[in-house]
Amino acid sequence: MKPSSSRSEPEPPRGSGSATRTPFSSSGSASQAAGGGLLSGLSGAAEVDAELTDPALLTALLDVERALAEAGAECGVLPESAAEAIAQRCRPEVFDLAALAEGADAAGNPVVPLVRQLTAAVPAAARPWVHHGATSQDVLDTGLVLVATRAGAPLLRQLDAAIGAAAGLADRHRDTVLLARTLGQAAAPTTFGLKAAGWLLGLLDARTRLTAARSALPAQLGGAVGTLAALGPAGPEVADRLAARLGIATPRLPWHTRRQPLLDLAAALGSLLAATGKVGLDVGLLAQTEVAEVAEGGGPGRGGSSAMPHKRNPVDAVLLGAAARRGPHLVGTLFAAAVQEHERATGGWHAEWEPLLDLLRLAGGATARTARLLSRLEVRPERMRENLDALGGRILAEAVAARLAPALGRADAHDVLARAVAAPDFRAALLADPAVRAHLTERELDQALDPANWLGSAGTFVDGALGEYRASEAYRNSEKRT
Numbered sequence: 001m002k003p004s005s006s007r008s009e010p011e012p013p014r015g016s017g018s019a020t021r022t023p024f025s026s027s028g029s030a031s032q033a034a035g036g037g038l039l040s041g042l043s044g045a046a047e048v049d050a051e052l053t054d055p056a057l058l059t060a061l062l063d064v065e066r067a068l069a070e071a072g073a074e075c076g077v078l079p080e081s082a083a084e085a086i087a088q089r090c091r092p093e094v095f096d097l098a099a100l101a102e103g104a105d106a107a108g109n110p111v112v113p114l115v116r117q118l119t120a121a122v123p124a125a126a127r128p129w130v131h132h133g134a135t136s137q138d139v140l141d142t143g144l145v146l147v148a149t150r151a152g153a154p155l156l157r158q159l160d161a162a163i164g165a166a167a168g169l170a171d172r173h174r175d176t177v178l179l180a181r182t183l184g185q186a187a188a189p190t191t192f193g194l195k196a197a198g199w200l201l202g203l204l205d206a207r208t209r210l211t212a213a214r215s216a217l218p219a220q221l222g223g224a225v226g227t228l229a230a231l232g233p234a235g236p237e238v239a240d241r242l243a244a245r246l247g248i249a250t251p252r253l254p255w256h257t258r259r260q261p262l263l264d265l266a267a268a269l270g271s272l273l274a275a276t277g278k279v280g281l282d283v284g285l286l287a288q289t290e291v292a293e294v295a296e297g298g299g300p301g302r303g304g305s306s307a308m309p310h311k312r313n314p315v316d317a318v319l320l321g322a323a324a325r326r327g328p329h330l331v332g333t334l335f336a337a338a339v340q341e342h343e344r345a346t347g348g349w350h351a352e353w354e355p356l357l358d359l360l361r362l363a364g365g366a367t368a369r370t371a372r373l374l375s376r377l378e379v380r381p382e383r384m385r386e387n388l389d390a391l392g393g394r395i396l397a398e399a400v401a402a403r404l405a406p407a408l409g410r411a412d413a414h415d416v417l418a419r420a421v422a423a424p425d426f427r428a429a430l431l432a433d434p435a436v437r438a439h440l441t442e443r444e445l446d447q448a449l450d451p452a453n454w455l456g457s458a459g460t461f462v463d464g465a466l467g468e469y470r471a472s473e474a475y476r477n478s479e480k481r482t
Helices: 028-034 054-074 080-089 097-107 111-121 124-129 136-172 192-215 229-246 260-286 315-337 353-376 381-389 394-408 410-422 426-432 434-439 442-448 458-470 473-481
Strands: 177-182 185-191
Touching: 054 080, 054 097, 054 111, 054 136, 054 229, 080 111, 080 124, 097 111, 111 136, 136 192, 136 229, 136 260, 136 353, 136 458, 136 473, 177 192, 177 381, 185 192, 185 394, 185 458, 192 260, 192 353, 192 458, 192 473, 260 315, 260 353, 315 353, 394 410, 394 426, 394 434, 394 442, 410 426, 410 434, 426 434, 426 442, 458 473
Parallel strands: none
Antiparallel strands: 177 185
């Protein structure tokens, strides 16, 4: 089978009513799919969740059955009248979800009872042609690909918003001096713009991987054992037309037990959760009471405690961390399930379905939450400077040593600074040291102790990250919306 081109623009979501919900609300069906409305809103996002419900999956499965019949008719392997009759009945309202769920338990997957209901719903003359040439895995795999593709459209919109917010912070705070921390300890000066640029590139890289994985998700059509024998010589053409009708890629050959397309998607989603989790972790640490260099926005009452009225907890940051911790286990399940027997798996395939939907739901919630967090983030440059100054210049020891090294040698300069760092007043100790006074004036020493003079290429790095953003699809999409 030759590859077919994928859609250049995301298909509009098929879920009903999602546009009227707030980003973190859940409809009844969405909350059922997520496992409970009280908790699902803490990890999902309504626009993405709407594409992951049972009705959304049913719609996708019926879209596959419709496209299969129509593609078969185009290739002459079933009558056009049968294809038309099948297409007319591939409407979700015709089907009984409860009966499908009960039948799925008996059959091991929901496609078997779906085909049974669809066959009963069409005229007698069309019944032999329902699901013609396909096996249950063909329909469920392709249906899940459609679900992932459709959920990806609002997910990418939210990710673009998060990327734009990170870029705005990097641009506005290009030169805002900040204390860098390594191994949990004060290290040297950096800028808040450079920290935000790191978030920006993490999100941009995750978007690139997700976009590639999503656009490469292929249709599945192999029949009973991957040969498409029931379709005769027209099998590859039917598969091509099926994929084209659904707007997804055609695989080189059936992938019943070759699960790389889903592994690529899972890895991309896991990477996205790591990127958003990094944002949440940094913000949570910067918002600690003792640090207080940033705070989550959102107005009075947000982040309140049930026991301690004084608290303002970093809600979004905490939930981003929770999502990032759940992601690797879901990704791991999909990778563990990918080693499958011969031409059809005995459990590995079945193990993929729910973790894949959970990953999509977590990623949707994390992108929306990251966009909200960064767009509302309160940045406190004055507090950043206070925390730098509170260290009495000690974090500039490297800068002073660099100025002394040409005259004293690297080792002796290091020893001079080590003695001064141990003194109660770092600057006074340096001024009192004959080796320092012999080679540095007081003005030169103060220049060395100015954090703004020891930022290296921070500004250049920020500019480079912003340049990548302005060349990205995320930026082009934001320009279209404005």
